[in-house]
Amino acid sequence: MAATPTAPPAPAPFGPRLAIGLVGVLIAALSSGINDRVTDIALADVLGAFGAGHDEGSWVGTLYSAAEVSAMLIAPWLAVTFSLRRFAIVMTLAFSLLGALCPFAPNLSSLLLLRVLQGLAGGALPPLLMTVALRFLPWHVKLYGLSAYALTATFGPNIALPLAAAWTEGLDWRLVFWQILPFGLLSSALIAYGLPQDPLALQRFKQVDWRGALLGCGGIFMLVIGLTQGERLDWLDSPLIRWLLSGAAICLPLFAINEWFHPLPLMKLQLLGRRNFAFGLITLILFVMVALSGVGIPSSYLASVQGYRPLQTLPLALLVAVPQLLMAPLVATLINRNWVDARYVIACGLLLLALACLGGSHLTSDWIRDDFYPLQLIQTVAQPMVVVPLLMIATGVIMPMEGPFASAMVNSLRGLASVVGSVLVENLVTEREHLHSNHLLDQLGSRQQEFAALLDDNAMASLAGRVREQAYVLAFSDAYLALIGIIAVMLVVLLVLPQRPYPPQPPKAAPPTQPAPQPLAPTQAMATS
Template identity: 55%
Template sequence: MTSLAVPATLQAASKPAAAAPPVFGPRIIIGLVGVLLAVLVSGLNEMVTKVALADIRGALAIGYDEGTWLVASYTATSVAAMAFAPWCSVTFSLRRFTLCAIALFTLLGVLSPLAPNYESLLLMRTLQGLAGGALPPMLMTVALRFLPANVKLYGLAGYALTATFGPGLGTPLAGLWTEYVSWRWTFWQIIAPSLLAMVAVAYGLPQDPLRLERLKQFNWRGLLLGFPAICMLVIGLLQGNRLDWFESALICWLLGGGALLLVLFMFNEWSQPVPFFKLQMLGIRNLSFALLTLAGVLVVLLAVIIIPSGYLAQVQGYRPIQTAPVMLLMAGPQLIALPLVAALCNVRWVDCRWVLGIGLSMLALSCIGGSQLTSVWIRDDFYALQLLQIFGQPMAVLPLLMLATGSISPVEGPYASAWFNTVKGLAAVVATGVLDALTTARLHFHSTMLVDRLGNSPLADSDTPGLAHRLHQQAVVLTSSDLYLCMAGVALALILLIFWLPTRVYPPRAPT
């Protein structure tokens, strides 16, 4: 496997004097932990406010539509920032850019619940998404740049926590703040960990020199095309289900215009000497496979959070705090499972493709088991399914990171980081849009079928108390089962790709 130490990234833009690489030690580890903490907090901020949105809307006296724009605007700028943050970190230095992003993210989090009106809150959430989205690429860059070869996979395992550990904490924390403290803490929860992350980053990461000369070669056309393209597509996907997709002129304009700008952006990147995205890298089989599979895996990982949460809320009437144990059983053990999977992949004779296949099989088995749910299932019935997720998730994510970074040269490292983080952000948005559309379609289908069967039954009595509620509950059950089966199909399809797309890669340096 090619060692992916990322020195001053994007060396093609300019060639500064080579600096001695920092010595790996406790300070670097502290800096890496600081960036990891900031990235986890950024992800939690989005998840918690999304889960607690009903309480936030009630406290601020805003409607459902306004609440969806708070989510969409934050996510749009967050995903867009992932594409362009690597360039900024090289120009303004990794340490300085990371500290500024954390500081802005924290300040806006403090001010958000104090906003005097909805418009100012929307503006602050949009800017906070921009700052929060700039952080995940920094985590991958730090792990690849500063960690020695034999522990590089453990750094990538830290990055994988953002896809496995972080999302599962959203529901428990939202339940904690809204039930026992205050809705404002869904925003303020970031303060203490963000300040701690800033101290760790300031102490642990070395200070690179400014490279402001890169501004002369800045890809302005790429920014003006790519940033609005990503924002329009994200907002269109998140608002599509609410506005009935292509029946809405706004959605047609957002998705159509965003797709056109994205195509122009890609044409521009192909010919740029220093692009934000190096399209030629898609010819690397392992990288293309990792990006495609990552998108599918994230759809499944998001589904195994949304489906049980939605079922328990709509059928059993659970609040987020009551759903929390199901999510914690899946998320908590990731802190142990991910290092163990990293140690397994770091053994030279272990083929990470087989690890990936086993992980996807566990995800598929969990979803097949979930498809058997009935209206009598309660929280405890989901525990066995979540146990399969404990090792299934890290075994499905970490090998993808290994495949993505193991077949490229060091100079291409920042380009790979931009691809991986942007695809990761877009995949989560696509997953949300797809799940919303599937849920609505199947819920309408099952509701119609149940009403038709009831109407054709000679024993049916439309005046039965609670009949409409019971029909809706049964439609939710059948819809949840369908979604689980769809996710199992996605996982099985991804397993089939392993047999012909990726090639074998080895750990940077196998332990002896």
């Protein structure tokens, strides 16, 4: 007999106390995402302190990302089972404590173990934010809660670069790990004060989806490691990469089949049958890849071509990140009107993103930081115009008791898309740089005798450096053009898939019940007859 999911307890009345608890979950979720990005940006400084090289040190980010995305899959189920408040506090404190211990690791192997454990704790936090927003927020403030969740996709990734620059340029590299400690303690206190305490639901272990957890987490773990280490180990020429990608190709389809038929799954794949939810999920996955054009590509270009340090790139990231604290609620206010069609807001945001990428595709080797400011302003406006409405569209068809299923699906696939997008852009830039470099060197070789007669050895070496620089410029231009192609796919999906969405509406009042007819008294019955 198919089991039915345990219905969540009745939500507590929304008030200042509950709002404080939601702020605590938001801080915890943002700290998790920021910690991941800051560590990746400051990896060279961390490896220098541990005396490790780039190849072995690359596992620091790989293992953290693999554990983080895997935890996103099972966190909503665990939160319902152990109670959301209790689970959020334990994961936040564990995430903070493990981060505080990382600088004290005696060697790289110990650091890798701590990062895996921290990734498991940190990955559990973003899904809780969506779960809390869907469960506790009443209809008139639900969009503002979703706009807070949108900050994890717009504000968090973009603020990481300024923080990494602040800790590594003149301050202590240990702050890369310790920065989360005060925020973790603060968010734990806010969660403990504000969120209501649900009873334990340990009876859910009788129907736990062990097979799905092993297949899903194992498949995600292998896929993330295979993708992030593939370029360094030469992809399918490496037996390790072949085994990892083959294992993921087997586990993930079996996981999907298991989730479809399991009575209490981790992911409810049947939700994809709702057009608006499918649209939101597809668009969010593609947006995570396109969002790399905001800070990722400009900072990589300035570092590779102009030799900028993170501190010199800091204003670009701040220009995109800080206004999101205002832009996200403003967009929520706009689309919280019945006469505003959120699909048109998304279309405008996508066109602005395409305009920014088109402008970036015209970069030259003369571009410096100031040349990116107009593009960053466009990104500042465009990103929330895409993320906030698509969250409204996707969650508008989700019932409160389906929140954990939707949260597991959205967050795990979004985390996986972040890894895939970073790998794709990085490998695209590398491959295109090699292609353009070979092409330019071929042209230079055909005129070698002419240049040799005019230039000495120093001039020839300088010319070779200019060739490499120009190859990087062309490669980053190609990356912008590739992102325009992804935006075009998002526009096609927008035209085809979603139905007309409306902002959250007040619950319909129940029809008045008619009083049950009372039996007539004996005297009345005789008079009637």
